[in-house]
Amino acid sequence: MKISIVRGGGLAGMVTTTSLDTDDLTGPDEAALRAKVDQAAVFQPHQRGAETTPPQPDRFSYELTVEDHDRRQTVRARDQDLSPELHDLITWVHNSPARRQVVRPPGR
Amino acid sequence: MQSTSHAHSQGSATRCYIAPPYLLAQLATRGSAEQRSAATRTLVESAAIRARRATLAHVLRESVALPGEGLVAGEHVTVYDAGHGGDANLPGTRMRGDADPESSDDAVNQAFDGADKTYQFYRQVYGRDSVDGQGLGLVSSVHYGTDFDNAFWNGSQMVYGDGSGQLFQVGGLTKDIDVMAHELTHGVTQYTAGLTYHTQSGALNESISDVFGSLVKQHTLGQTADQADWLIGEGILGPALNGRALRSMAAPGTAFDGDPQPADMDAYVNLPDDDNPSNDHGGVHINSGIPNHAFYLVATSLGGNAWERAGQIWYDTLTGGNLPADATFAVGAQATLAAAGQRYGAGSAEQQAVQNAWQQVKVV
Numbered sequence: 001m002k003i004s005i006v007r008g009g010g011l012a013g014m015v016t017t018t019s020l021d022t023d024d025l026t027g028p029d030e031a032a033l034r035a036k037v038d039q040a041a042v043f044q045p046h047q048r049g050a051e052t053t054p055p056q057p058d059r060f061s062y063e064l065t066v067e068d069h070d071r072r073q074t075v076r077a078r079d080q081d082l083s084p085e086l087h088d089l090i091t092w093v094h095n096s097p098a099r100r101q102v103v104r105p106p107g108r
Numbered sequence: 109m110q111s112t113s114h115a116h117s118q119g120s121a122t123r124c125y126i127a128p129p130y131l132l133a134q135l136a137t138r139g140s141a142e143q144r145s146a147a148t149r150t151l152v153e154s155a156a157i158r159a160r161r162a163t164l165a166h167v168l169r170e171s172v173a174l175p176g177e178g179l180v181a182g183e184h185v186t187v188y189d190a191g192h193g194g195d196a197n198l199p200g201t202r203m204r205g206d207a208d209p210e211s212s213d214d215a216v217n218q219a220f221d222g223a224d225k226t227y228q229f230y231r232q233v234y235g236r237d238s239v240d241g242q243g244l245g246l247v248s249s250v251h252y253g254t255d256f257d258n259a260f261w262n263g264s265q266m267v268y269g270d271g272s273g274q275l276f277q278v279g280g281l282t283k284d285i286d287v288m289a290h291e292l293t294h295g296v297t298q299y300t301a302g303l304t305y306h307t308q309s310g311a312l313n314e315s316i317s318d319v320f321g322s323l324v325k326q327h328t329l330g331q332t333a334d335q336a337d338w339l340i341g342e343g344i345l346g347p348a349l350n351g352r353a354l355r356s357m358a359a360p361g362t363a364f365d366g367d368p369q370p371a372d373m374d375a376y377v378n379l380p381d382d383d384n385p386s387n388d389h390g391g392v393h394i395n396s397g398i399p400n401h402a403f404y405l406v407a408t409s410l411g412g413n414a415w416e417r418a419g420q421i422w423y424d425t426l427t428g429g430n431l432p433a434d435a436t437f438a439v440g441a442q443a444t445l446a447a448a449g450q451r452y453g454a455g456s457a458e459q460q461a462v463q464n465a466w467q468q469v470k471v472v
Contacts, residue, residue: 006384006386007385008384011291012257012354055305056261057317058260058290063386078383087194094255095255
């Protein structure tokens with residue numbers, strides 16, 4: 001399973017892309033990640049409830065893409081609109097020692 | 109958490125009460141005898157608390173602790189520890205208010221000083237009583253999230269992460285007065301021009317926060333326009349960004365390696381205004397470099413303390429009621445010209461400096 005999270009906005013306005021491949025995780029960590037993807041209902045859009053509030057200044061917004069075998073799903077959400085489960089998944093990926101991260105200006 | 113009698117409006121949004129006044133009013137007039145009695149008592153007591161708070165806040169400016177509330181009546185700055193929680197946990201545990209001594213937590217003290225200095229700046233320089241002009245208590249929460257590389261104004265309060273050490277140094281987000289004043293100024297804009305956060309009006313919104321962020325720093329350090337470094341977020345970047353600061357108003361595009369900011373309209377970055385996080389709502393943090401540079405040019409052209417004339421013109425523009433929420437750069441420029449003419453006279457040196465600045469950045 002591959003996860004990629006594009007994070008934009010924020011005080012710096014830069015775009016941070018964080019990616020993770022379960023090939024790089026231990027067994028328990030992979031299981032934890034898969035559980036979080038399930039809890040966040042990434043592949044069940046109808047379960048996810050899609051409230052979008054207006055942009056708040058200097059807040060992050062996210063685009064999360066998960067690829068798993070033949071499934072691929074993209075979710076976009078503002079920081080303040082994240083479900084607790086999506087928030088938890090994003091935090092876990094950002095804090096994983098196995099993550100790769102690239103920072104670039106907006107637009108590219 | 110929320111007091112039944114604590115309410116304020118934030119732009120167009122209103123706080124929710126536990127028992128809304130209309131419900132209490134209905135019960136007070138149409139309920140059973142017991143309901144009428146209880147509702148009337150609640151309404152009267154709530155009104156008394158509000159009246160007492162308003163009286164103390166505006167007349168005495170003294171602290172009276174009301175039971176069950178973290179915000180002390182009349183307090184203008186309060187800092188909380190968000191305990192690494194998220195939005196649902198805000199504001200968190202009360203750590204320091206006006207009458208309290210310094211905390212053992214550096215972030216708490218820095219956030220306190222940042223809000224206090226910003227409050228004092230707006231009050232002393234422009235006669236403005238807090239972000240709403242009516243003494244709104246400034247609430248800040250530190251230690252939000254885990255290694256969170258951001259700070260923001262959420263419509264009601266300031267929120268600071270700790271920084272991850274990547275984008276921002278750990279502890280960096282409460283270290284720079286201009287960053288804290290930038291965020292608080294989003295509150296001022298919310299209560300005044302309400303510049304919508306996308307494309308050019310969003311870039312103006314961002315620029316207003318950088319302008320007054322920089323002015324609060326200059327005022328705190330006692331610097332003239334020539335002495336100021338005109339940098340936003342100086343010295344707090346982590347290794348993910350190789351550079352001295354987040355943004356430069358004096359030389360947009362030079363703050364860090366790969367700084368994308370333009371200095372004039374020839375280099376305006378046209379990004380789609382969509383929900384793709386890569387597009388920054390149409391580049392609000394990028395194109396803010398253009399109005400930032402215009403302000404820098406006005407301030408350095410006029411010389412002296414930048415908050416006195418350049419800042420006054422910009423403050424008049426923001427709060428004068430003639431800057432629409434969807435203002436483009438061109439509309440914003442005209443508004444600053446009108447404000448300069450009104451304050452200093454048509455054809456004045458001040459108005460000429462404003463005209464020259466917007467011409468130099470190719471907005472007019």
